[in-house]
Amino acid sequence: MAWGRAAAGSAAGAAVAVPRGGSRRVRGRSPAQLAWARFRRDRAAVAALALIGLITLFAVLAPLWARWSGHPYGATFPETGLDADGQPRGPGAEFWLGADQLGRDVFVRAAYGARISLLVGVLAALLASVAGTVAGMLAGYVGGVLDTLLARLMDMTLALPYLLVAITLATTFQISSVGASLTMTVLVIAFFSFAAFGRVIRGQVLSLRRAEFIEAARSLGASDARIMIVDVLPNLAAQITVLTSLLVPASIVFEATLSFLGVGVRPPMPSWGSMLGEGGEVFQTAWWLLAVPGVLLLLTTLSFNLVGEGVRDALDPRAERFPVRRGELRR
Secondary structure (H helix, E strand, C coil), X not given: CHHHHHXXXXXXXXXXXXXXXXXXXXXXXXXXXXXXXXHHHCHHHHHHHHHHHHHHHHHHCHHHHHHHXXXXXXXXXXHHHECCCCCECCCCCCCCCCECCCCCEHHHHHHHHHHHHHHHHXXXXXXXHHHHHHHHHHHHHHCHHHHHHHHHHHHHXXXXXXXXXXXXXXXXXXXXXXXXXXXXXXXXXXXXXXXXHHHHHHHHHHHHCCCHHHHHHHHCCCCHHXXXXXXXXXXXXHHHHHHHHHHHHHHHHHHHHHHHXXXXXXXXXXXXXXXXXXXXXCCCCCCHHHHHHHHHHHHHHHHHHHHHHHHXXXXXXXXXXXXXXXXXXXX
16 A cells, blocks of 8 residues: 555656646757857857957948048048157047057058958968868878878978968069959968868878778768768868868968068058058057057957857867866756
């Protein structure tokens, strides 16, 4: 009887726990939804993503800032931008972030510089990711002579001094237009960035080449091209996404370095690197000439790095920076 009452009590408790209408439905979530849920837990990455959105909006609205202020990015205003001693005027009502040594609006030039930095960083990272993925997949999957040639090409690229090559290209071809210099900058950054990308992809493909599902596809008569596109490439999506997100800030710094040395995007188009180079001449009396582009460059690269780390943790929970505390799994 006691056993019967205990069983009845437990059955009644189970009946109370089950919601009305039958058993509780468990809604499945896709890997993308799970990754987004993990990414949202990283407050630093979410804040960095919001900051990138603000910087992008600041860059997109650059023509609007120039129209509102009445100061085109290449126009000089020595009457209002310089004081009686010929020194740049600081931040104020006329020039929101001050003027430079030629009387140009620093705020407007910083907005157009953001367009150049973001454009070069994203395009160079995408080109490098595509080239690195193709080279790494071919080297890792095909192997043999092709693997040797591509591996040596990537090693040689990593050994080349990229600054000397960029300076040589700029002086040899006498690149003077903004469009041509922008194209050359993107291609140089992509060329010197794809090698490290390709080496990582090659290592991943080498580990996947002997996997059971690859052997099964090969035994069913699938071609090498189909196996690489349908079977290998989807398994590299997480690594490609993380590497590309981390390559964007490196490309932005790369472009700023080239423009700082005078071999990047040509004047009159401003760039954060060229603004830093020009501001170094009078930074003792005009601190804002270094502070504005320097802070923007720091915030942009830091934000992209934080977002890249957040994407890495979201796509690979094993590499999570914030491990689960004891007791949380029992709650």
